[in-house]
Amino acid sequence: MKTFLLFSHIAFRNVRRNARRSLFTILAIAFGLFCLIIFQALKVGLHREMVISTVQLDAGTLQIHAAGYEVNLAALKQVPDPGKVISALRMLGETRFSRRVKTSGLILSGGKSASLLLSGVDPDAEPGVTFISGKVVKGWYVSRNSGILLGEELAKSFGVQPGDEVTLMSQDMAGLPVTGRFPVTGIYRTELAAFDRSHAFMSIGLLQEFLHADGVVTEIALRSDSRDETALADSLGRSLPGKDYQIRTWKEIAPDVIQLIGLNDATMQLLILIVFAIIAMGITNTMTMVVFERFRELGIISAIGTTPSGILTMVVMESFCLGAAASLLGSAAAVAACAYLGRYGIDLTTFTSANQYFANSHVLKAHLLAKDLIAANAVTLITAVIGGIYPAWKASRLKPVDAIAHI
Amino acid sequence: MALIEMIGVRKTYRTDGLELHAFSTDRLEIDRGEFVCIAGPSGSGKTTILNLIGAIDFPTAGSVTVAGRKTRGLSPADAAKMRRDHIGFIFQSYNLIPVLTAYENVEYVLLLKGLPAPERRRKVSEALASVGLKDMMQKLPKEMSGGQQQRVAVARAIVASPPIVLADEPTANLDSVTGRDLVGLLHRLNLEQGTTFVFSSHDPVIIEHADRVITLQDGRVANDRRC
Numbered sequence: 161m162k163t164f165l166l167f168s169h170i171a172f173r174n175v176r177r178n179a180r181r182s183l184f185t186i187l188a189i190a191f192g193l194f195c196l197i198i199f200q201a202l203k204v205g206l207h208r209e210m211v212i213s214t215v216q217l218d219a220g221t222l223q224i225h226a227a228g229y230e231v232n233l234a235a236l237k238q239v240p241d242p243g244k245v246i247s248a249l250r251m252l253g254e255t256r257f258s259r260r261v262k263t264s265g266l267i268l269s270g271g272k273s274a275s276l277l278l279s280g281v282d283p284d285a286e287p288g289v290t291f292i293s294g295k296v297v298k299g300w301y302v303s304r305n306s307g308i309l310l311g312e313e314l315a316k317s318f319g320v321q322p323g324d325e326v327t328l329m330s331q332d333m334a335g336l337p338v339t340g341r342f343p344v345t346g347i348y349r350t351e352l353a354a355f356d357r358s359h360a361f362m363s364i365g366l367l368q369e370f371l372h373a374d375g376v377v378t379e380i381a382l383r384s385d386s387r388d389e390t391a392l393a394d395s396l397g398r399s400l401p402g403k404d405y406q407i408r409t410w411k412e413i414a415p416d417v418i419q420l421i422g423l424n425d426a427t428m429q430l431l432i433l434i435v436f437a438i439i440a441m442g443i444t445n446t447m448t449m450v451v452f453e454r455f456r457e458l459g460i461i462s463a464i465g466t467t468p469s470g471i472l473t474m475v476v477m478e479s480f481c482l483g484a485a486a487s488l489l490g491s492a493a494a495v496a497a498c499a500y501l502g503r504y505g506i507d508l509t510t511f512t513s514a515n516q517y518f519a520n521s522h523v524l525k526a527h528l529l530a531k532d533l534i535a536a537n538a539v540t541l542i543t544a545v546i547g548g549i550y551p552a553w554k555a556s557r558l559k560p561v562d563a564i565a566h567i
Numbered sequence: 568m569a570l571i572e573m574i575g576v577r578k579t580y581r582t583d584g585l586e587l588h589a590f591s592t593d594r595l596e597i598d599r600g601e602f603v604c605i606a607g608p609s610g611s612g613k614t615t616i617l618n619l620i621g622a623i624d625f626p627t628a629g630s631v632t633v634a635g636r637k638t639r640g641l642s643p644a645d646a647a648k649m650r651r652d653h654i655g656f657i658f659q660s661y662n663l664i665p666v667l668t669a670y671e672n673v674e675y676v677l678l679l680k681g682l683p684a685p686e687r688r689r690k691v692s693e694a695l696a697s698v699g700l701k702d703m704m705q706k707l708p709k710e711m712s713g714g715q716q717q718r719v720a721v722a723r724a725i726v727a728s729p730p731i732v733l734a735d736e737p738t739a740n741l742d743s744v745t746g747r748d749l750v751g752l753l754h755r756l757n758l759e760q761g762t763t764f765v766f767s768s769h770d771p772v773i774i775e776h777a778d779r780v781i782t783l784q785d786g787r788v789a790n791d792r793r794c
Contacts, residue, residue: 173666465651561624
C-alpha cells in the first residue's frame with residue numbers, strides 16, 4: 161500500500177512535469193468525454209421526447225381493447241364490461257385512465273372532404289392521459305355534448321373557425337351510415353401537422369349518440385409515468401383473466417419507436433467505441449513518449465530496487481492521473497453544457513422538419529442521467545488505464561543496464 | 568566466504584553480429600568492509616564489473632555471487648529485490664528522481680522495503696545529516712548544485728544500510744574540492760559502518776583513499792593491489 165501511494169505520488173508529479181503536453185492530452189481526452197456526455201444526454205432527451213410524444217399524444221402507457229381488436233377495424237368493437245376494467249385499474253392504484261370510442265369517418269365542409277380518425281373521449285379523464293387539452297389554440301377543449309375539436313391544419317384547409325359547422329359521416333354500431341352536423345368548438349395544434357390533419361375529438365357521449373352506440377366503449381387508455389408498462393400489463397392481465405381483453409403497452413402499439421430507440425442506442429455505442437479508441441490511442445502515444453523520454457530515469461528507478469510490477473504501476477498510474485484530470489474537466493464542462501441544453505434545448509426546426517417523434521415540442525433538451533455520467537467517467541478512466549498498459553509494460557521490461565547506458 | 572565472488576566470469580556483448588569482449592576473470596573476491604577502487608582506462612570493463620556485481624547485468628558465463636546469492640538466473644523481480652536489499656548505487660550523473668525532493672529521493676528506497684514511517688523519518692534524517700544536507704530536505708534536484716545532488720545520491724545509497732555500495736565514477740562530474748569532500752565522506756561511512764564500497768574511477772583522490780585498487784586492462788584484471 162505504501163509503495164502504491166509512492167508510485168501514485170510520483171505519477172501525479174510526473175503529470176505536472178511536462179505541463180504543456182499533459183494539458184494537451186488532458187484537453188483531448190476531456191473533449192472526447194465532453195462530447196460523449198452531451199451526445200448521451202441529448203439522446204436520452206430525444207428518447208424521452210419520443211416516448212412522451214407516443215404516450216401522451218394518443219397511445220397512453222397501456223390500451224385495453226376487446227380481444228381481436230384491430231386498429232383499422234371499420235366496425236366498432238366494444239370493450240366487454242368496461243366497468244370491470246376500470247375496477248381492475250383502480251385496484252392496481254391507477255387513476256389516470258380514460259374511456260374512448262374510436263371510429264373512422266369523413267368530414268365535409270364547403271365542398272371539401274377528408275377522412276379522419278374520430279375519437280370520443282371523456283372530457284374530464286382524457287387530459288390526465290394525453291396532452292391534447294393543453295394544445296388548444298382557439299376555442300376550447302372537448303366538453304360534454306358540445307361540438308368537435310379539430311386540428312389546426314385540418315381547420316385551415318377547410319377554412320373553418322370555432323363556431324362554424326362541419327358535417328361528419330361514419331357508420332354506426334349496426335354498420336349503417338350516419339351523418340351529422342357538429343359545431344367546431346375548438347382548434348388544437350401539436351407539433352405534428354400530419355396528426356392534426358387526421359384526428360378530431362369530441363366528447364364520448366356525443367360520439368356514442370352519433371353512432372347509436374349508447375354506453376359503448378372501444379378503448380380504455382391508461383397513463384402511468386412511474387411504473388414499468390410491461391409489469392403493469394402483466395398485473396392487469398392477472399386481474400382480468402379470460403380471453404375477453406387485449407392489453408397492449410405503448411411499445412407494442414408503437415414498435416417503430418422502440419426500434420428507433422434501439423437503433424440510436426446501437427449507433428451511440430459505436431460512437432462511444434470510436435471515441436474511446438481514439439482516446440486510448442492518444443494516451444498510448446503520450447505515455448510511449450513519456451517512457452521513451454524517461455528511459456534512463458526508469459533504468460535508475462529499476463536499478464535502485466523497483467520491481468517491474470512497480471514500474472508498470474507507476475506508468476499506469478500516470479496514465480490514470482491524466483484520465484482522472486480529463487474526467488474532472490470533461491465532466492464539469494459537460495454538466496454545465498447539459499444544464500444549459502436541459503433548460504434551453506436545441507430547436508430542431510433548424511435541422512429537420514416536424515416528425516411524429518416530436519409531437520409535444522420541437523425543442524430537443526438534454527437530459528443527463530447520473531448513471532450515464534458515472535459510466536462515461538468510469539469508461540474514461542478504464543480507457544486511460546488500458547491506454548497506459550502497453551507503454552507501462554514496455555517500461556517494466558526494460559533492462560536497467562541498457563536504460564542506464566541510454567543517453 | 569567473500570561478500571562478492573566472481574568465478575570464471577566472462578561477459579561479452581553482441582552488437583550487429585560482432586562479439587565484443589567486455590570483461591573476464593577466473594576469480595575475483597571482495598570482502599566485507601573493503602574500500603575498493605576499480606581503475607583503468609575507458610572501455611577497460613570498469614562499469615561492466617559494477618553492473619555484474621549490482622545484478623543489473625548478468626555474466627555470459629561463470630557465476631557472480633553477492634551476499635551468498637548467485638545473480639545468474641534471477642528473474643527481473645528477484646534481481647530488483649536483491650538490489651533493493653543488498654546494494655546501494657551511486658551513479659556518475661547523480662540520477663535522482665527529478666519530481667521528488669531530496670528527502671523523498673532518499674526515502675524512496677525505504678518505502679520499497681516497506682519500513683514504517685517513524686523509522687523512515689529517522690533513517691532519512693540521519694542519512695541526509697551524514698552527508699551534510701539536513702537543511703536541503705525539501706529541495707528538488709533542480710534546486711541543488713551537482714555536488715549537493717551527488718550527496719543526496721550517496722544518502723539514498725546508504726540509507727537502507729546495504730552491505731555493498733557501488734559507485735560508478737561518482738566524482739566525474741564534480742569539481743575537485745567537492746569530489747574530495749565526497750570521497751572523504753564515503754570513506755568515513757566505510758570506516759564507521761563497515762559498508763563495502765566498490766568504485767569504478769580513475770580519479771586519483773579515490774585511488775588515494777582506497778585500500779585496494781583493481782586495475783583493468785582490455786577487460787581483464789591487470790593488477791590487484793592492496794594499499
